[in-house]
Structures are given as structure tokens and as C-alpha cells.
Amino acid sequence: MRMKDKVCCVTGAASGIGEAVVDRLLAEGARVAMIDRDGPRLARVGATFAEKHPDRVAQFAIDVRHEADVADAIRTTTARWGRLDAAVNCAGILGPVGKLHETDSAAYRELMDNNLDGIFYSMKHELAALAANGRGSIVNIASAAGVVGFPSAAAYTAAKHGVVGLTRTCAIDYAQDGIRVNAIAPGGVDTPLIRATTCSTPEGQQMIESMHPMRRLAQPAEIANAALFLASDEASFVTGSVYCVDGGWTTL
Template identity: 40%
Template sequence: MTKNENGNYTGKVAFVTGAANGIGRATALAFAREGANVVVADVSEQGNQETVRLIEDLGGRVLAVKCDVTRTEDVTAALSKTIETFGRLDFAFNNAGVEQKKAATAELEEAEWDRIVNTDLRSVFLCLKHEIPLMLKQGGGAIVNTSSGAGVIGIKGGAAYTAAKHGVIGLTKAAALDYASQNIRINAVCPGYIDTSMMDRFTGGTPEGRQKVVSEEPIGRMGQPEEIANAVVWLCSDASSFVVGHALIIDGGQTVQ
């Protein structure tokens, strides 16, 4: 993607959760390439600092904030620091999430259910709750939430993750309707199998595990984080100004089957 291909991002501010690696880092870099100032939020300070270094290497302005998105005080502090540093919030990518330990529904521990739902769904609500008022004050903005292919189909052994990611889509649609008339567009992305550290954990990091995942992709490969990042940047741009409450599936055809 060439700089400013999607419109003028210069002087605009993007807030990205889960930015220490994977899709979050790729999206933070994509916003920076487009000319936006970027806030990278994650629990991993080391990963955050590496993302900062990569953005600074591009000549971008960036702020790193340590943020546990399941904690209201962390979310509000991160957003306050965003406004204190850059004076505004134009785009938010609510992306932080974790994978579930595989278990049949009746064997799923309550603590694991709570961990997944808190991190993958409740955190998106918390971010929306505190991002939206900041955007309303300045007259608008765009938000993208990370759901999953598991947000549109069932995943065997993944009841909590599937429920949470379905919930993200429902939350996105409801919030989109609440604020569309006030110039805030809210959408979601639904990635398929993307080649990230989370996917390494999911596959066990073995050639056999990776090949099993690839065999489920009609396109014959896993996706790259940058392919999701490009879609997020587009959904925040003027080029997608009539897209509201949409869950964009980016999965190589996996859920078409």
C-alpha cells in the first residue's frame, strides 16, 4: 500500500490495542505509513517498544502505553495519555485478544470461559465505551473491532472463543447503529488463519500443525498480518465512508465452505 492511498491521514491519531505483535503491530505500522500518529497499547512492554522502534524507523510519531484491556482503569489511562500527547483520537483498532485452550463445551472450565470472554469481548466493549465519547467531542471517527472467522461459524472445542467472537460482531452492529448518525463508523474484521505467534501456539509450531491449518484454507496458505492491516486502514478511511456495521471476512475462503 502506498502512503496516503486511502486518503489523508496526516495529523490524525490511531489507537491500536494488541499492538506488540501480529495483526496489531502490522496495523500500527500501516497507519504510520499512511502518515497517522499512532498509539500502541499492549500488556507487553517489550513488544510495544519493538513496535515503536519499527514505526520510528519509518519516521512516524508514536506513543507506547502499557494497557491491560480487561481493566477499565488501564483503558481510560491509555486513552487519556493519547489525548494528552496528540490532542485527539480519530481511529481505533480494538484488536487485543487471546486464544482458548481447546475443550469440549461441558469440559470447559468456568475460569477459562471468563478469561476468554473478558479478553476477547468485554474488552472491546470497554474500549468502545471510552473511545466513542472522545470521538463525539471532535465530531467523528472510525473504529474497527477484531472478530474472527469463529465469529461467523462454530469452532469445535472453542465454545468460549466462538461465543466471544460472535459477540464482537453483535456488539459492533449495535454500536454502529447507535453512532452512525453522529459521524462515527464502527465495523469489524474477521480474520481467518493468519501467520502470527498466536497461530504458532494454536498449531503447536510444528510443520504438521501448520500444514493441517493450511489444508483448511481454500487459497492454500495462511494469511499475513499485513493483509488484515490493509483492510483495517481502508475501513477507517474516506474510501469506506458508506460502510457501517459490517463484519469483513478476510479468511482465504475458509468460511465459504
Template identity: 35%
Template sequence: MKLNNKVAIVTGAAAGMGEAIAKEFAKEGAKVVVNYSRSSQEAEAIVDEITKDGGEAIAVKADVSKSEDVKQMIEKTIDKFGKIDILVNNAGILDDYTPVVDTSEELWNRIIGVNLKGPFLCSKYAIPYMLKEKKGVIINLSSIAGFVSGGGGAAYTSSKHGVIGLTKQIAYDYGKLGIRANAICPGAIKTRMTEEILKNDDAPVMEAIKSVPAGRYGYPEEIAKLALFLASDDSDFIHGTPILIDGGWVAR
């Protein structure tokens, strides 16, 4: 198995892409921390499914935009598993395509807090433990909105551009110390978070989805396969790279 005996934290893992990544990692031998921020019911159900299939996982509640929550999540991981090999900064929220003039400071702070400050905090507190092992992998979830406009509103697009910058800087600062950092940049992926948007043919994103070379939206399991590749030694020479998995959205 590609991740045998590795310890992985997956933020925002109670549904969607995070859930798919957590399950894929567990299937490949990783011990998984399933992070959630609201109800524990869904996270615990994922943990139960992983353990019934012979894997090992725990659910840990933490708001990734809050430093103390992140510290406690890292500490619980170390207490349970003794190390951190892989960090997937997946937790993210949308801003309903809100343009800059209509973006309140509250909305801005909330989007930036989860989407950009979250990966910063999780990386900040996980990296010291990776340095002790002289090896580690950080995978940040950005978006096509990290490359182009139109994939979200002002706050969302700014946050996802920022995630790519953070990823590159982590790779630059820590690559020679054994830590690889890369970013996954999905296009339109069918998850519970995007379900309502994808039902609405008038949504701005729908016109783009219909025109991408793939001619469809993507699925969380496809993102999980890419995450597995980036988490494994198969991608050992890939550092600081934002990888598009968008059905050709940006290539149009």
C-alpha cells in the same frame, strides 16, 4: 497519505496483526498509540521503528479487560495527541480449542474479558471523544469463529460472535453521529500467537487451512491493508459490517 494527522489507538499492538496495523497506519500518516499488556520492550521497539521512519507513536500499557487501565490509556492518548480518530480493538487471546464441558469459569472469564469486554471498554471510553469531533472509526477484530464453529473453543467462538454483535450495535447507535464501526474477521493468520498451532499438522485448524480456496494461511500485513481501508475515508459507506479475510475458509 490516507490517515494524515489522524490519531489511532491499536490494542494488542506489540506483535502480530496489531503490530502490522500500527506500522501501516503510521506509514499512512497516523499518530499511533501502541498498546501492550506485558513487557514494554517489544512495544517500545515498534515505537522506535515508527519514529525512525518519520512517524509519531507512543507505547501505553493497559490490560483492556480492566476498566481503570482502559481509562488511563484513553487519557494518555488525549494528553499526548488531543483527540482519538481511530480505535482498533485488536487485543485477543486463544482458548486452545477447549470444548464447553472442559472450559473452566476462569478460562471463560479470561477469554471473554480480553476478547469481548476489552472492545466494549475501549469503545465505551473512546466514543465520547469521537463524538466531540463528530467523526470516528472503530475497527473490531473478530474472526471466522464469529461465523462458524471450529475456529476455536467454546469461549473463543462465543467471544468472537459477540464482537460482531457489538460492532453492529455501535454502528446502529452512533453511525448517524459520525462514527463508523466495522469488524475484520480473519481466518488462520501466521503470527507468534498461532505459530505453534500452525507447526502442528494434527491441529484441527490445519486440515481446514489445507482445504481453503487460497490454499495457505494469511499474513498480518494482509490484515493491516484491510484495516487501513476501513480506517480511511475510502470506506465511508461501510457501516456495521463483519468482513471476512479468510482465504475462503467460510466459503468451503
């Protein structure tokens, strides 16, 4: 029970990596505020968790691009459970594919709004709550594309490098406040996001698998295990790190 009685929030909590993180945190005793803009899916997934862990699950069907809604969700969580101890920011989308000069500017804007601005707003209100608590941990889900270049994904790569930048700078700025800030850089993960896009054809799946020395995708639980470690007190001297959980991708 590494997170016993800890109050956590998870964005992008209704699917994929976020859903696996919620599962792991609840299993370790946490109370979890689930944030996701997909209301019906959040209600379905949240109800399953709430049945198994009564009184330890809250749901907020909001979009992290809307700062006032993020602020309200964090405020409501701290009012209900007294404080915030940890946050795992998973909400994100895949962006436009192609070379930069062919990239639609509206699609670029949408990607940055979701994958970078959304993390900025989430961190802003999480950090305020953690500072009030006097300690805590933030884990941002970046990507291997936040560490190295990724072909034909300039917007996505820019946003994920931005997430790594926010992580490193806030690790420095909040170290004296007892707050640790880390990122995870996953390689390909078998989630609805990648199944609907890159892996929607056998060739696409083979292409992405072949980019990993381990020649496979991760399961969401393999990312959640790293998030649990970084969120917990076991990682008490870890801050500003970008933890690659990528089957060796970024070592190539």
C-alpha cells in the same frame, strides 16, 4: 497518505496483526497510540516505529481488561494530539480447546475477559473520544469464528460472536454521530499467536491451512490492508459490516 495527521489508537499493537496495522497507519501518515500489555515487546517494537516516524508514536503498556487504564490511555492520547480519529482493536488471545463440557471455567472466564470485555472497555472510551470529535471509525478484529462455528473452541467462538454483536449494535447507535464501526473476520493468520498454538506442529499447520479454500494462512499485512481501508475515509459509507478476510473459509 490516506491517514495524514489522523490520530489513531491500536490495541494489541506489539505483535502480529496489531503490529502490522500500526506499520500501515504510520506509513499512511497517522499518529498512533500503541496499546499492549507486553511491556518489553511494546518498548522494542514501538522504538523501531518511533525511529522511523519521530513524534508520531506513543506507547501505553496496559491491559485492556482494566477499564481505568484504558480510559487513561485514551485521555492521554487526546490530550497530547487533540482528538481521536480512529481505533483498531486487535488485543486478544486464543482460548481453551475442547468440547464445552470439558472446558475449564476459569479459562473460559479469562478468554471472555480478554476477547470480549477488553473490546467493550476499549470501545466505550474510544467511542466517547470519537463522539467528542464529531466523527471517526472503529475497526474490531473479530475472527471467522465470529461468523461461523469453529470446532472445539466454544469460548473463543462465543467471544468473537460477541465482538460482532458489539460492532453491529454500535454501528447503529453511533451512525448519527458520524462514527462508523466495523469488524474484520480473519481466517488463520501467520502470527506469534497461531505459531505458538495451532501451528506448533506440522499436522496442526496443515489442518488449519486445509480449512481455507486458498490452502494457506494470511500474512498480517493482508489483514492490516483491510483495517486501513475501514479506518480511512475511503470507507465513508461502510458501517456495521463484518469484512471476511479469510481465504474463502466462511464461504464453505
